[in-house]
Amino acid sequence: MAPSFGQRIGKAFLKATAFMNGIATVWTFLIMFLMTADVIGRSLFQHPIMGTAELVRISIVGIIFMHMPHTLWVGRHVRSEIILARLRATTRETLQIFMSIVGAAVFAGIVVSSWKPMITAWRILEYEGEGALRVPTYPIRTLIVVGSAFTATIFLYRAIEYLLKVFRAGKRAR
Amino acid sequence: MDPVIIAAITIGLLLILILFGMHVGVAMAACSAVGLWWIKGDLMIALKILGTTSFRSVMEYVFGVVPMFIIMGMFANLSGASEDLYDSANVLLGKVRGGLGHATVVANAIFAAITGVSVASAAVFSKIALPQMRRHGYDHKFALGTVAGSSALGMLIPPSVLLIIYGLLTEEAIGKLFMAGVLPGLLLASVYCIGIYLMVLVKPRLGGDRVVNRDQDLGFKEFWRALTKPWMFVVLIVMVLGGIYLGWFTPTEAGAVGAFGAFVLALIRGRVNIKSLWNVLLESGHTTASVFLLLITSQMYARMLTISGLPSATSEWVMTFSLPPLVIVFVFLFVFIILGAIMDSVSMLLVCIPLMLPILKALNLDIIWFGVIAVVAIEMGFFTPPFGLVVFAMKAAIGDEASVEDIFVGSFPFLVMIFVVLLILVFVPALSTWFPSLM
Numbered sequence: 052m053a054p055s056f057g058q059r060i061g062k063a064f065l066k067a068t069a070f071m072n073g074i075a076t077v078w079t080f081l082i083m084f085l086m087t088a089d090v091i092g093r094s095l096f097q098h099p100i101m102g103t104a105e106l107v108r109i110s111i112v113g114i115i116f117m118h119m120p121h122t123l124w125v126g127r128h129v130r131s132e133i134i135l136a137r138l139r140a141t142t143r144e145t146l147q148i149f150m151s152i153v154g155a156a157v158f159a160g161i162v163v164s165s166w167k168p169m170i171t172a173w174r175i176l177e178y179e180g181e182g183a184l185r186v187p188t189y190p191i192r193t194l195i196v197v198g199s200a201f202t203a204t205i206f207l208y209r210a211i212e213y214l215l216k217v218f219r220a221g222k223r224a225r
Numbered sequence: 226m227d228p229v230i231i232a233a234i235t236i237g238l239l240l241i242l243i244l245f246g247m248h249v250g251v252a253m254a255a256c257s258a259v260g261l262w263w264i265k266g267d268l269m270i271a272l273k274i275l276g277t278t279s280f281r282s283v284m285e286y287v288f289g290v291v292p293m294f295i296i297m298g299m300f301a302n303l304s305g306a307s308e309d310l311y312d313s314a315n316v317l318l319g320k321v322r323g324g325l326g327h328a329t330v331v332a333n334a335i336f337a338a339i340t341g342v343s344v345a346s347a348a349v350f351s352k353i354a355l356p357q358m359r360r361h362g363y364d365h366k367f368a369l370g371t372v373a374g375s376s377a378l379g380m381l382i383p384p385s386v387l388l389i390i391y392g393l394l395t396e397e398a399i400g401k402l403f404m405a406g407v408l409p410g411l412l413l414a415s416v417y418c419i420g421i422y423l424m425v426l427v428k429p430r431l432g433g434d435r436v437v438n439r440d441q442d443l444g445f446k447e448f449w450r451a452l453t454k455p456w457m458f459v460v461l462i463v464m465v466l467g468g469i470y471l472g473w474f475t476p477t478e479a480g481a482v483g484a485f486g487a488f489v490l491a492l493i494r495g496r497v498n499i500k501s502l503w504n505v506l507l508e509s510g511h512t513t514a515s516v517f518l519l520l521i522t523s524q525m526y527a528r529m530l531t532i533s534g535l536p537s538a539t540s541e542w543v544m545t546f547s548l549p550p551l552v553i554v555f556v557f558l559f560v561f562i563i564l565g566a567i568m569d570s571v572s573m574l575l576v577c578i579p580l581m582l583p584i585l586k587a588l589n590l591d592i593i594w595f596g597v598i599a600v601v602a603i604e605m606g607f608f609t610p611p612f613g614l615v616v617f618a619m620k621a622a623i624g625d626e627a628s629v630e631d632i633f634v635g636s637f638p639f640l641v642m643i644f645v646v647l648l649i650l651v652f653v654p655a656l657s658t659w660f661p662s663l664m
Contacts, residue, residue: 076506079292079513083488086293086481090474107477108286115283115521118514127511128248128518129569135246150247157254157275164276188280195279 065124068201072121075114082110102184109179109186116198123154123205141220144213151210158203165195228264232533235260239526239576240567249572250518257522257529264533274525282524283517286477290399291520292513293480294384297465298340299505300487301458304494307349309455310335315357316451323425323432325361326371327418329354333375334414335455337382338462339487341389347376347615348622355623362433366635367424369627373615374417374639377604380570382410383466384480386516387603390571391596393520394578399476400469401661405593407466408656409601413646420642457493461486470664516571523575530579540583550588554595554651557581558602565606569614573603594650597657601647608636608643 054062085103093099122128135143171177172189180186235256242252254275262271314328314335321327332354333346340346350372358368380387383403392399425432465483468474474482491497530536543553557577564573585595607615616632650656 072507072510076503076510079296079510080506082289083293083296083481083484086289086478087485090478090482094473104286107289108284111288111292111517112280112284114292114510115514115517116279118510119518122511122514122518123248125511128250128515129572130246130248131243131567131569132246133567134244146245150242150245150251153255154248154251157251157258160254160258160272160275161279164272164274165279168276168280192280199279 064201064204068120068124068205071117071198071201075117078110078114078117082107102186105180105184105186109188109191113191113194116195119198120201120205123202141217144217144220147213148210148217151206151213155203155206155210158199158206161199162196162203165192165199169193169196226263228533229535229538231263232260232530232535235263235529236535236576243572244567248518249568250515250522253519253522253526253575257525260529261532264529274528278521278524278528282521287393287399287475288517288520289477290389290480291386291516292509293477293484294341294386294389295512295516296506296509297384297480297484297487298342298345299509300484300491301336301339301461302345302349303496303501303505304458304487304491305496306339306455306458306487306490307332307336307346308353310458311350311353311357313452313455316448321422323421325354325358325363326367326421326425326432329358329371330375330378330414330417330421334378334382334410335459335462337378337380337410338384338466339458339483340379341384341386342379346379347373347618350376351619351622355626358433364431364433365627366631367431368635369619369632370635370637370639371417371421373608373619373632373636374642375414376615377607377639377643378410378414380600380604381406381413381597383407383469384476384483385600387570387574387600388596389476390516390520390574391578391599394523394574395582395592395596397592397596401593401664402596403466403469403476404661404664405597405657406600408660409597409646409650412649412656413601413643416642416646417639420638424638457490461490472664519571519575523579526575527579536580536583539580540587543584544587550590551651553584553588554590554598557595558598558647558651561599561602562605562609565603565614566609570603570606573606574599591654591658593661594654594657598647598650601643601650605640605643605647608633608640 085100086107089100089103135146138146169189169192172187172192177188178185179188238259239252239256242256243249247255258271258275261274262268265271310332311328314331315325318324318327318331329350333350336346336349354372355368358371359365379385383406385403385406388402388406389399391397392402461483464486465479468482469476469479488497560577561573564577568576582592585592607613610633613633613636616629616636619632620627620629
């Protein structure tokens with residue numbers, strides 16, 4: 052059976068999530084090298100790499116939000132499932148629906164409140180820092196919006212998944 | 226309604242949501258937003274805090290310290306540091322009473338200086354130390370307890386993820402907190418060794434059929450080779466911690482240099498290929514992201530609390546009792562031990578510290594000292610039923626060979642030892658504050 056349109060969208064979405072995660076992974080690794088090179092350059096050759104600290108500072112936020120959706124997808128965000136695991140299946144799944152919706156709402160909230168600053172940052176080409184070490188903020192603001200939108204979508208998807216589960220279980224019971 | 230009461234209700238709600246399994250970060254963000262909305266009566270103000278903290282709250286150079294030390298630990302693991310350290314400690318201590326137990330403690334203490342997470346050490350040493358102890362006829366529960374107990378060293382001996390988070394929350398220097406953990410970590414390791422020695426002395430059965438381990442009789446050459454096998458890791462540790470101590474580099478740079486060094490060691494050992502490298506980086510990325518979601522949302526929560534005025538109100542209220550400071554400290558530690566049953570350690574710090582810090586400051590207590598004893602108290606929660614985190618991590622690592630009950634029972638003597646160390650650290654603050662004061 053050929054994959055439906057919805058399945059194809061879903062697959063593309065997951066690929067994009069994993070891709071973002073991969074970029075963030077490589078980015079962190081590069082930062083590790085950059086900082087090491089800066090320390091070696093500074094202490095052995097009296098020649099630090101200018102702008103390392105600024106780059107590290109601004110990179111972290113971007114990296115985090117690129118990791119965010121995939122981390123949720125693979126279930127690595129911190130939660131304590133000890134009580135959840137001991138509940139009745141229907142109760143558990145109903146709770147999961149509620150909690151996924153709250154998750155979606157929180158990340159949608161981040162998207163909504165970060166949207167205008169992002170547009171403004173692009174328009175005025177906003178930057179941080181002084182002189183030669185000016186770092187533009189619009190890429191980071193964009194990554195926050197994109198990463199949060201993806202995370203909200205995954206939460207929403209989970210909510211629907213659990214909803215269907217409860218629905219089907221109800222049907223079977225009847 | 227009084228904002229203070231609203232904030233108090235929000236905290237109650239937060240604990241309930243976490244208890245029932247909501248993602249801790251989501252619960253903190255949602256409760257802060259709802260709390261603010263309620264206080265200010267304006268949804269837009271509540272929403273705004275989500276956006277600004279996401280962008281602003283972790284955009285500081287110092288936050289780079291978290292991913293770097295996580296990567297360092299992962300690479301050190303990949304390079305096989307733990308096996309080498311265990312073998313080395315084993316040839317040195319194998320002949321002492323309860324030798325394999327001592328070796329587990331010592332190897333853990335050194336391994337703790339490359340990694341910052343207790344749960345990771347517990348899983349690793351379950352696989353290395355347990356089979357050895359079983360082979361030599363050590364008592365099953367005793368062996369389990371030794372591994373569980375020693376993993377507590379991971380959070381105390383620098384680099385420690387918990388101390389890093391504490392430093393970020395309280396704006397204390399992370400370098401100083403690292404140095405503060407050194408002596409308490411060594412004290413805990415020594416108390417363990419004394420405890421193991423006494424336990425085996427009283428009940429020789431615990432330490433295996435042969436108290437003296439004859440098959441450790443190696444020639445001098447083999448002895449020397451096994452002993453010095455992990456020398457590269459020791460060099461790495463000295464470089465990273467020494468560099469921080471001497472002020473050669475910031476903790477963030479130390480993390481990067483350490484991660485790079487651990488990566489090179491893994492390369493030399495031939496443990497790095499595309500797949501293992503990718504797995505390590507991916508795993509670090511997920512861990513980093515999960516810690517940062519907590520860090521970002523805890524800033525939302527802290528901001529909501531500040532706006533509500535709850536922390537200062539609590540602080541004033543507590544001061545009216547004019548209790549001796551130590552009583553308050555013990556109440557706080559008790560809160561950590563209790564909460565440890567339902568929450569992971571990082572979330573626990575993030576939820577509690579914004580409320581405790583104003584009180585500690587009003588009482589003129591040493592913030593670095595409190596950080597160390599808080600970490601030790603949190604460690605105790607790792608071994609207490611019903612939800613001890615380390616116990617379940619070990620259970621996951623060994624599977625059917627041990628029951629959760631066995632691990633809890635086995636680690637009980639070590640829980641007592643941690644408690645003794647906690648009391649010593651509370652009453653002798655110099656153990657925590659002397660070393661960082663030299664910096």
